[in-house]
Amino acid sequence: METEITYICNACGEDIVIPLDPSQGSVQEFVEDCPVCCRPHVIHVEIDDDGQARAWAEPEQDYD
Known part of the structure; x- marks a missing residue:
């Protein structure tokens, strides 16, 4: 099984x-800031x- 994944x-x-x-289940969702631009994302x-x-990400909020 994979130990890392990308989005x-x-x-x-x-x-x-x-x-x-x-161990957190087969469907997960959490918020994480991008380590490059620091904008928050909901990670699925x-x-x-x-x-x-x-894995994929959606913006936690709209960006201007």
């Missing part, structure tokens, strides 16, 4: 690597029955 920051476009914690993680994970 793309919607604000700055950077690929961000985060640790993957399957889904882990399927085969252990394959995918």
Whole structure:
């Protein structure tokens, strides 16, 4: 099983690597600031029955 996963920051476009914690369930949602531009995102993680994970981010708020 993977131990890290990436998502793309919607604000700055950077690929961000985060640790993957399957003990938190197969569907996860949490808020994290981008380490590059510091804008907050809601991170979504889904882990399927085969252990394959995918992650994506949505802005926590609208950006000007």
